[in-house]
């Protein structure tokens with residue numbers, strides 16, 4: 689189970705909307721006990737696909753004409769290393785990553801599956817015509833054959849007025 | 862040389878649940894071989910069938926990507942830190958493969 693506060697989900701959705709029609713990505717930090725991961729921080733990261741030449745050195749695209757920052761994301765490993773170190777120094781763990789699916793459902797793609805790692809939570813936000821829609825969390829299955837939907841628990845910690853505003857954003861279909 | 866290898870969370874389950882592991886070696890390659898000699902389940906996550914480091918795996922010696930040093934032949938010094946950094950990549954389905962929702966036109 690992935691637990692986060694409404695402010696975290698809000699930050700992810702705002703990032704996804706701001707970067708539309710490009711894909712956005714970011715990291716989920718926090719702590720874990722058994723099967724429960726609790727997010728305490730979300731942090732936007734740059735999509736290295738903006739830097740096509742460098743991205744190609746890290747994880748090459750097979751078909752650059754059809755694949756770009758509009759339907760692909762890649763996190764700079766150097767940036768990841770910095771985030772990992774910083775998290776460790778503050779007693780936090782990288783729990784997973786989020787990314788957006790511009791004009792596609794919040795379901796992992798085949799490309800997501802091929803590049804996924806076990807254990808991490810992969811939060812996907814569907815963005816439809818610039819508006820964030822569903823947000824779902826997925827975990828790669830043991831045999832890598834697919835993803836399992838992970839329970840996403842969103843705690844309300846905002847004031848009444850803010851909750852009302854956040855509540856207009858749908859989180860489920 | 863004793864070097865410390867930092868294990869990312871997804872791989873800790875194959876490395877005795879440890880965050881870091883001390884190994885011996887004179888090069889990055891030797892240090893990583895020492896690691897998988899002890900934790901053989903790590904092999905398939907770090908190496909491909911040809912025995913090369915998988916392209917989705919980044920290895921940093923202190924703050925340098927070993928791709929830009931001498932790769933696995935890069936010498937290591939006492940107390941160096943090797944970090945295994947998993948590539949995080951993904952994306953929406955390529956157009957045409959979308960189920961439901963709106964298809965983006967990439968034809969123009």
Ligand SMILES: [Zn+2]
Nearest residue numbers: 800951952953
């Ligand atoms: Zn995706």
